[in-house]
Amino acid sequence: MESVRARGGKADSAEDRPVWRNRPFLWLLSGFTSSIFGDSFNGIALSLWVLQTTGSAQRMASVQICTMAVAFLFASFAGTLADRMDRRKLMLLSDWARCVIAILLGLSLFVMDAPFPVMLVLVSLSTFAGLVQGPSFQAATTQIVGPGRIQQASSTIYLFDNAARISGLALAGVVVSAFGGLAAILVTSAAYLLSSVCTLSAGRFPSPMLSTAGKEKRSFLQDWRSGISHIRGHSLIRSIVLLSPLLTVFFLTAIMLVQVIAVGEWKAGPVEFGLIEMCIPLGYMTGASLIITFGHRFGRRGHLVFFGLLLLGPIYWLISGLGSPRLAIPFVLLGGLLFSFCSMITQVILKLEVKDEWQGRVYGTMGAISSVAPSLGLAAASMLADRWGAATVLAAMSMGLLVLAIAAAIVLKPIRNYR
Structure with missing residues (x-):
């Protein structure tokens, strides 16, 4: 062949x-x-x-x-x-x-x-x-x-x-x-x-x-340790490996809380609930399509990552205060689009900057973190939602994400300054 x-x-x-x-x-x-x-x-x-x-x-x-x-x-x-x-x-x-x-x-x-x-x-x-x-x-x-x-x-x-x-x-x-x-x-x-x-x-x-x-x-364990050391020693890679799972945790948790609010507080019917569910992947796919079409024109990709991250918190805070599933649908779509922009651009940066011989170890380590972080976030949010209500938890979490986004934009300079 x-x-x-x-x-x-x-x-x-x-x-x-x-x-x-x-x-x-x-x-x-x-x-x-x-x-x-x-x-x-x-x-x-x-x-x-x-x-x-x-x-x-x-x-x-x-x-x-x-x-x-x-x-x-x-x-x-x-x-x-x-x-x-x-x-x-x-x-x-x-x-x-x-x-x-x-x-x-x-x-x-x-x-x-x-x-x-x-x-x-x-x-x-x-x-x-x-x-x-x-x-x-x-x-x-x-x-x-x-x-x-x-x-x-x-x-x-x-x-x-x-x-x-x-x-x-x-x-x-x-x-x-x-x-x-x-x-x-x-x-x-x-x-x-x-x-x-x-x-x-x-x-x-x-x-x-x-x-x-x-x-x-080198032995297998030596290669494994060198992979961890490479991530820790490379500021840009380390920043992305930390930021990507946090972004995923927030987004998946926010989506779960929106689903709970839709059924419990908005009393969404099957059609309305289905539209909300459809908007999530539709937002992903819209973001992917935009990057495929216009990605070659993008400059300052690091700024785009934090632009999307800074907007995600306020969007889900706004959703937490809405009283109708129909009003929420366009914002859920926008949230999915912004998440896809943030996550895809960070992945592009990672692929561009990580040399071929390190990519397996970098993606493997990210996979290990990403396998446990979302589950812990969903478990914590569900317990808090049962006690204080899903809308309250979503509002608090959204403001927490805004604070985190501001802190990340200041601290994670390697991503922010990436072109």
Whole structure:
């Protein structure tokens, strides 16, 4: 199969053409989209099985805790692996392992009526197998498109990611309802298999091992420690690794509180609640589309990050005081758009500034932090909302975000001054 190097000699030759004409990138993007689609089916089928079989919220929470713990404990090590091995092989092994585990899950739960602990073990193994996928994919696509196309590629990935999640969640419910949980799990397995076919079709792409040829070999733990030290010692990377999870925590928590307010205080009907839910990913996708179209004209990207961050707090404070779901819809859409701007631009900066041989470890470490931070934020906000009301908590949190945004704009100079 023709390799990236054979076609262009160097990965950065891809800068001469837009990403939608870059065949290796499109194949990897297709595989990534298929994998996300499979994750959505998997999540719906397993959640319904746990709730219908056990009826226990604690059992449901234990599944989430297990997956979160696996990601938190091993994601940074998975990132190190992505910097030491052939990323294409890692992605293939991840897809094949999850494909087999999905089949085992389907047979265990829906054919053999296996007990809950068996499901917990298989889900944990699937999570573990999937940890190398993200760092390997992000680092590989950076190499394939070249520095000049990173912004366009990142926005495209973000757009397809959300499209796959929305369509996957919607179709998973239909499949489970019409054909049962086993069918949904088999779709999951097929999606992972299709992802591996797309990765194979992308051909070979540069490996970080090639750039370290002839250098002194280091142990796995030495590479892992050097990755942590690299993040701590690089002010811009450290700033983004700290800011990105905080931004995600706030946004996901704010969305959860808006949903509670919509049902509990605004008495939103199914149509109104559905419109609010639709506005969230629509905001993401609008932001991604704008960056794809006008991103090449953006200057002072660091200023854009903090411009969006400073506006997010006041927007959700305004939402907390509204009395109607219809009034909230445009502001929810705007919130999603601003969040997508902030998060995507920081990801673009990260890809541009982190050298290829460090990208797996940086993304792995961010994945470890991001796996636990949102869950803790959601748990804390839900307890406070039960006590003082969702609108009160959202208003307080929004003002807290404004203060945090002002402090971050002052303290995180490497992001603020980035062009």
